[in-house]
Structures are given as C-alpha cells and as structure tokens.
Amino acid sequence: MEEHRHVTIYDIAERLNLATSTISRALKDHHSISDKTIKKVKQTAKEMGFVPNTLAAGLRGNKSRTIGILIPTITQPFLSSLISGIEITAQKSDYTVIIMQSHDSYEMEVDLAKSLYSNRVSGVICSLAMETKDTSHFHQFSNNNIPLVFVDRVPRDYDTFRVVINNYLAGYKATKHLIEQGCKRIAHLTAGSEFGTLYNERKRGYMDALAEHDLAIEDDLIVVLKHMTYEEGVKACNQLFDLKTPPDGLFAPGDILAVSAVQTAKKRGVKVPEELAVIGFNDDPISEIIEPNISTITHPAEKMGKAAAELIIKNLKSVKEEDAKEITFLNTQVVVRESSKRI
Incomplete structure (x- = not known):
C-alpha cells in the first residue's frame, strides 16, 4: 500500500x-x-x-501561534471549563492550544514546562501543581518575553499576569453560611501547599468567619490533605468523625471533597444536614447529582479562562510589553442546597 x-x-x-x-x-x-x-x-x-503547515510556518517565524495550557488535570470540571474558556478566545484570534497535565506533580510540571518552551509556544497559561513550591522553571518564559499567566492556583511571589477569584472572601462566605445554619463546630479540609495562595486564603476566610462569630478555631477540626481527591476526603472525614466531639459543619474547598463528606457521613450513620451541614466549592455538576444536593460556592471558570487567553493575546499584539496585572473575580456566590439547609 x-x-x-x-x-x-x-x-x-x-x-x-x-x-x-x-x-x-x-x-x-x-x-x-x-x-x-x-x-x-x-x-x-x-x-x-x-x-x-501552520506549525512549520510558525517555527520559521519563531512563533507557533500556539498557547500552552499547563494544569493539574483535565478531569476536574472546573479545569475543563477553564480550558473551554481559553480555547474559545484563542480560536477567535487564530491560536491553537496545547494542553498538558501535571497530575499535581512538581517534577512533571518542570518537564512539561520545558516541553512547552521547546515547542516554541506563543504564551503559557498555568494552574500550579499541588506539589509546586519553586517556580523557577517558569523563568524560561518570562526571560524570553513569552507571556505567562497563572490562573486559580497562583504562586505568592512571581511578577506576571494572574487571574484569580477572591478566595479569602469565598472561604469567609462559605463558613458564615454554615454558622447561619446553626453550626458551632465547623471543620475545614485544606491543602498543605505552603507556596500557593488559593487554599491558604480560603482557610484564612474560614478562620476569620469563626473568630468574628466567637467560635473557637480548633486544630483538630482542620485537616490538611496531600491531594484534593475523593479518597483523601474519605480519610479526612473518617478522622473527623472519630473525634470525641465530631464537627456539626464542614467546609470543603472542592465539591468532590464535599461528596466524600456526604457519602462517608451516610456510611457512618451521620445525618446530613441535621447532624453535619456540608458546603463545597466550584459548583461542579456532581453537586446537583448526589443526594442530598450539595451547597457550594460558584467559581467562574470559563470567564477566568477567557480572561487568561485575552491577556496572552493582548500581550502578543502589543508593541510594548504590558505591565503584569492581576484580574480578580469577586462574583463568587453561595448556592444553598439540601446538604447545608437547616433553617
């Protein structure tokens, strides 16, 4: 043949x-x-x-008209919606995208960043891996005038574009909602990433809401997870239910973790929301499928993706380099459903 x-x-x-x-x-x-x-x-x-052959033509001009997307995973609904927003905006300006998954591994993120650079991408949009504490592997882009935008999981100190929500306010709102439902011992699942700001800010909002309502901040009610997975959530919830005085409320920083809390509670004979009120984060489709439906915080993923792509394209079109700036979306809202509704 x-x-x-x-x-x-x-x-x-x-x-x-x-x-x-x-x-x-x-x-x-x-x-x-x-x-x-x-x-x-x-x-x-x-x-x-x-x-x-647009790739070959791009390489001859040292521009591939390709935007590299480096994210922890494509399986999370938030991140798939983020990608959708990036793609919609990129396609309108005749850019294609390359999607790479770090699976929350720092080593993999380093290797994939090198790969994107060697593929001569026009710009990079990244949500950091959970393990990442050092971001020096992104200097290859910044040092060579390749626009770089961090989205959602952003580093504390890196002078480049960022697209985020107000995670502190979102954490505060979620916790305040549980307090308003009569919860007195509110547990919180968080991440051990010392580098990223996202989970630290949600935790800070949680702690401030408790303090403002004269509720004690107890170390045994704050569980640090290695990974934001269902399995880790189950382990954490069993640990909380084993306490001498278990929590009566739980703020999970992701809907999959809220699902693990609801299902673990059912297995342990804990009634939701009567004995444990639960609120998640992201407003993923799963939050409306499970029984009881899960209360959550909205997270404008597609808008964030569009904004990130617009920053890249604007920077590529501009003769002078744009000043790095942060775009913050404040419009997160509490969506009250059965898992937390007591009043």
Missing part, C-alpha cells in the same frame, strides 16, 4: 509550472501577485488537497 504523502507548495508549483515563491505569495494574497494567478493557485491547491 502506497504511503500517503501531504501535498506541498512544490507539488502545486510543478502542476502550474510556476516558481514556489509565487505559489507561497499567492496563497497569502500578496499584493505582488495578480488576482488571476491567486485565483488559479488557490483553486489548484484546493483540488490537490493542499493543507498549509
């Missing part, structure tokens, strides 16, 4: 008995080529099944 070969501009040039430079210019509607020739070249290219 004959191997399929892509049609090139050399094939079109041979068919029409024209120079390859003429073919190349005609395909780009160059002013030096007559309308008649442009029409003939394009018609022949179409008939022969010619597809421009």
